[in-house]
Amino acid sequence: MKNNPSLVYEKPGKYESSRFEKIHNVIFDNSVLGSIAVANEIATLIREKQKTNSICVLGLATGSSPIKVYEELIRLHKEENLSFKNVVTFNLDEYFPMQHDDIQSYHYFMKEHLFKYIDILPENVHIPTGNCSLEESSVLCAQYEEKIKSMGGLDFQLLGIGRTAHIGFNEPGSHLNSTTRMVTLDHLTRSDAASSFLGMENVPKKAVTMGISTVLEAKRIVLLAWGQNKAEVVQETIEGDVTSKKPASYLQNHPNVTFVLDQEAASLLTRINTPWVVDSCEWNPDLISKAIVWLCEKTQKSILHLTDKDYFEHGMESLLAIEGTAYDLNIKMFNRLQHAITGWPGGKPNSEFQKRPERSSPEKKRVIIFSPHPDDDVISMGGTFDRLVEQGHEVHVVYQTSGNIAVSNDEALKFAEIGLVFNPTNESYIKIIDFINKKSSSVSDIVELRNLKAQIRQKESLGATRYLGLPDKQVHFLNLPFYETGTIKKSPLSKNDVALMVGIIDAIRPHQIFAAGDLADPHGTHKVCLDALFMALKEIKHQPFMNDCWVWLYRGAWHEWEIHEIDMAVPMSPNQVLKKRTAIFYHQSQKDGVMFQGDDSREFWVRVEERNKDTAEKFKALGLASYAAMEAFKRYHY
Incomplete structure (x- = not known):
């Protein structure tokens, strides 16, 4: 890895980094x-x-x-x-x-x-x-x-x-x-x-x-x-x-x-994904976990069925030389994944902490769920959100951006026309309707239209959080300034963005923070919101209350953590899957032709249900308990 950007990296001659690669x-x-x-x-x-x-x-x-x-x-x-x-x-x-x-x-x-x-x-x-x-x-x-x-x-x-x-x-x-x-x-x-x-x-x-x-x-x-x-x-x-x-x-x-x-x-x-098939490698706990999951997929075996022969035949003999027999490795990996599974994402009261992903104390925690857009909370961790509320934790949802650009003009026009029925002289509605009817694709939204779109998303969010039993006073809308440009192109993160993040963390003083760690977000907002959190954590981590704060990263509708990366897996029953789906449905402006669909024609609720089901199936294939669905999290150490 290159970390010194002041140096011009070495240019290629004949490139021979590995037998697999043909480009420097x-x-x-x-x-x-x-x-x-x-x-x-x-x-x-x-x-x-x-x-x-x-x-x-x-x-x-x-x-x-x-x-x-x-x-x-x-x-x-x-x-x-x-x-x-x-x-x-x-x-x-x-x-x-x-x-x-x-x-x-x-x-x-x-x-x-x-x-x-x-x-x-x-x-x-x-x-x-x-x-x-x-x-x-x-x-x-x-x-x-x-x-x-x-x-x-x-x-x-x-x-x-x-x-x-x-x-x-x-x-x-x-x-x-x-x-x-x-x-x-x-x-x-x-x-x-x-x-x-x-x-x-x-x-x-x-x-x-x-x-x-x-x-x-x-x-x-x-x-x-x-x-x-x-x-x-x-x-x-x-x-x-x-x-x-x-x-x-x-x-x-x-x-x-x-x-x-x-x-x-x-x-x-x-050489990055499976270095053991390229040459000898330096084994560490993360790489060992990754290799064992890969070996299970390659051999179509569960963890406890892997043999010494399997390790030898797939270039992992050096791992056995270091760690011992396949039996020892298998048991260690099986226990690691088993201990990641919990129905108590806020920690189980009076449990043995060492064998669970979260602390049992304090029994009731203050929790912040950071949501880049006004639906990522329920799309990405709706089942975990529901569990946290049901188990009595003080949950706060913080929507980092208004999400206004994801509301179509047709959707906004519908609300403006309804508003005009009840208030025929409202100048904002008249201005919005006139703007939409005359707008070209090269013109940014006017402020009134952006505000209406933001309100649509805000009220949809409140519908979903109320459905999950959260009081309105525990729902916060930051409207980070970097996002509020009226166009796809956003402003750079500023001190004001970070200050808003620091302010909400300091006000709530959480024991847990959940945040979107989805770096493959197709239009970049998740990445900027994550950067804002990391910058805020750097600024506030010296506060005494932060010693008791753990950060968990979830992923959005696009990708999931790989099994070996998962530090906490929260199973969902069929009823919880349906409850999560209903919460997502409250975001009506994002259904039936959502603007940022990417190349996947499935709606977000379909994608995420299939992804959660797939995660559960992967755990099952490795020899662990069978669940209807699972949401996955990776702990971030700041």
């Missing part, structure tokens, strides 16, 4: 460190070119992956005098049709995230055109190629990667010899972009993109990938065969390419 890659603890390292490499290249009075030709990417790189380049310009006057840029792609000033355009993106903050000459900025006719586009694409060649080609190409393994908008099927051209976007690519366009129906079906051959002609290529939702495509690209079905795999043939990854994006690489 560097793994950082997080995307911020990785982004700073990449920005430093770009800055070094620019300065080297300046010494010889040469232009520096950069190929640039858009999307969420390079944002932190651009932020660091801006900082280097403002604080360390990095000039961009010798830089010429060519962007990878643009949607079609798309006006340059549309807030969804990549022209707008690059201006807002980089160009307006640095001293690059306007005539040196090149981005494919999306505001022309189809006939004009083919001519402009050819001219784009000629312009790149006239500059001597790309010195450095920055890439992201889509879940279809596209680079630029080179979708599956793209040819190795392809150049800048018009393409039709894959359904999954459009689905991933749906949140930015406030609905799949608004996402363009076509785009203009730099071609595979154009990208491969760059002298140096760096591809960025962050987060668990990129792990599968990263593994397939780095370890799989070169194929047009995975366009990024063409990068295996480039002599100077590096994938810069965070731990989540690298998590499925063989």
Whole structure:
């Protein structure tokens, strides 16, 4: 792992990290460190070119992956005098049709995230055109190629990667010899972009993109990938065969390419995921747990049925040499998982603490459930929420954001029209209705509409918490400022956001905190809310009451903790599953065509029920008790 972002990481020669990997890659603890390292490499290249009075030709990417790189380049310009006057840029792609000033355009993106903050000459900025006719586009694409060649080609190409393994908008099927051209976007690519366009129906079906051959002609290529939702495509690209079905795999043939990854994006690489099948490894408790669960899945056996032979045949003989017999290992692992299962998420009174995931004392705890959006509490841990209330704990739910952007205009229009029936002269309702009827996709919501959408979500939340028996006085709405922009793009976390988090923790002084640890959230709010909690904990952890506060992380509708990661598993009966479903149904604005569905067409309640059932089935397959469903948590040590 690379942790020093001030160093430019080693560039590849012939890459031979393991027999599985075919592309040089560097793994950082997080995307911020990785982004700073990449920005430093770009800055070094620019300065080297300046010494010889040469232009520096950069190929640039858009999307969420390079944002932190651009932020660091801006900082280097403002604080360390990095000039961009010798830089010429060519962007990878643009949607079609798309006006340059549309807030969804990549022209707008690059201006807002980089160009307006640095001293690059306007005539040196090149981005494919999306505001022309189809006939004009083919001519402009050819001219784009000629312009790149006239500059001597790309010195450095920055890439992201889509879940279809596209680079630029080179979708599956793209040819190795392809150049800048018009393409039709894959359904999954459009689905991933749906949140930015406030609905799949608004996402363009076509785009203009730099071609595979154009990208491969760059002298140096760096591809960025962050987060668990990129792990599968990263593994397939780095370890799989070169194929047009995975366009990024063409990068295996480039002599100077590096994938810069965070731990989540690298998590499925063989040397990370199952290092014991690559070479000898340093065993630790977490890795041992992971390996045993993997061995059970591989052999289709429960834990207590594993034999010495199973360990030897699957590259785990070194573990037996350290730990003893299969019997000893199996018993230890079985007990670990068995002790993680509890029907008392707040701790069982008068129980033996060492054998349960939570403390028995104090018997009645003060609990905060942090919910990034106004439904994550019941979606992700509705059964545990119900248990905590029923078992007499003082539960507080804290909704970190208003969730207003997830309410469709059609839903808001319905409420505004109802409001107008009862108050025909209400100016806010009149203004909202007029705005919705005239709104284009490139205009941010007006304040009145945002407030109405926030109220819709707030009242739905109160319906769900009341159903679970929670008094209204124990439900809190923080409305963190970073979220309240009226658009998909959010503001950076500020001191005000952290202060609100610190304030609510200090006011309640909890014994338990539950929070969303879902880093694969498709539009990033969960990650920002988790960062806000971590920053708040850092600030407040020295308070004496925090010595008695434990933090438990749950995951949202997208992913679940792996079995070996689970520190507490709370089983649910069939009746509790139905009760949780009913609580989710109170969030009516998020049913039947929710805006941020991702590529999974199932509604959130269906996804989470199947996920909870799957967790229970995995425990059962390992030889543990059989339950209808389970919610899972991992303890965070701050």
